[in-house]
Amino acid sequence: MPEGHTLHRLAGALDTAFGGTTPDVSSPQGRFAEGAALLDGTVLEQAWAHGKLLFVDFADGRTLYVHLGLIGKWFVLPVPPEHVELGPPVLGEVRLRIADERHVADLRGPMACQVVDQEEVLRLVGRQGPDPLQPVDERNDPDTAYRTIARSGRTVAELLMDQTVLAGVGNIYRCEVLWRHRLHPLKPGRSLKRSSWQLIWDDLVHLMPWGVRTGSIITLDDVLADTAAAWERGERPQVPREFAVYQRDGMPCLRCGATVRHKVVAGRNLFWCGGCQRRT
Structure with a gap:
């Protein structure tokens, strides 16, 4: 299972690629089709992590929660010039794809992939201990x-x-x-x-x-x-x-x-x- 620095690094990559934009969100595999439909066409505000939990905040108070677990993989890659118009081909079982004309992020095999509200975000983070990669405050002590x-x-x-x-x-x-x-x-x-x-x-x-x-x-x-x-x-x-x-x-x-x-x-x-x- 990836250690926490990997999730923080991934959050930074997602932020750099899509922060403040309206990327396409889809579920090529189909298992996350409903969740992808809720996020598609909305602004990706920011990505962040706490411990081994990854969160991507979208407009309208919706947050994508991902836990990679033991086999989950999520890579943020530039779109090759030859695939700019149609996007890179889907390889393997892609649970979630976030993409625009410049970048594509394909998620495979996560333990959890859900759209949650702010109350659930607070509950998920509240169950975790403090994260050394987060500033110390009353919630991260x-x-x-x-x-x-x-x-x-x-x-x-x-x-x-x-x-x-x-x-x-x-x-x-x-x-x-x-x-x-x-x-x-x-x-x-x-x-x-x-x-x-x-x-x-x-x-x-x-x-x-x-x-x-x-x-x-x-x-x-x-x-x-x-x-x-x-x-x-x-x-x-x-x-x-x-x-x-x-x-x-x-x-x-x-x-x-x-x-x-x-x-x-x-x-x-x-x-x-x-x-x-x-x-x-």
Whole structure:
């Protein structure tokens, strides 16, 4: 399932392509025909995300709600010159197409694709934890997440993946941010200090916007420094897919040399260093 930065990046792409315009909205597959008819011919006002939930606001108080789930894909692409008049051919099972003469966005295989009102938007977002990619306010307060964590006997690793506790964080960010702060992933949430939670939150606020900018998860400081320097020069480098512990089971820790360990927790592969992640 895509992590939260992917949804925020997709929202930005939809905004850039269609924001303030009246694109064609259709359902080539037919399963979203009624919803597409409600949106077709209305102004697309803005796209935005909270955690792993994507929202596209249209005129008349209607919002398109999409949850990609495990297999959903949504790409925003320029229309090739040879297809400007008729639009690109439909390939595969396209649940929803948003298109104009310049761009096309085809949605395939989402877990949810619905037209909802503002009351439902508030309900959906209200069920989620705070999102590190959103500004902190009374509705997006990291203290809310910590209060839940501090009362829980579940492991920190499980809690960080629970979207009702913390929105948008997936397995890679979970494994890597715990390594970055030497926190053992299997300790119970109620034993996590408030200061340790603040380190986790602040680091996610620091790291995840780079995922939005580059489309890649960056968690190693040297890679981040190189990427930031390249962006300042106006370059857009290919970011290496390198991590400290994620998918490095049995390999030496980049910090202390101890063996990286692996365990399946709540159906997900967890990785951590058996040497330096002992902090309590």
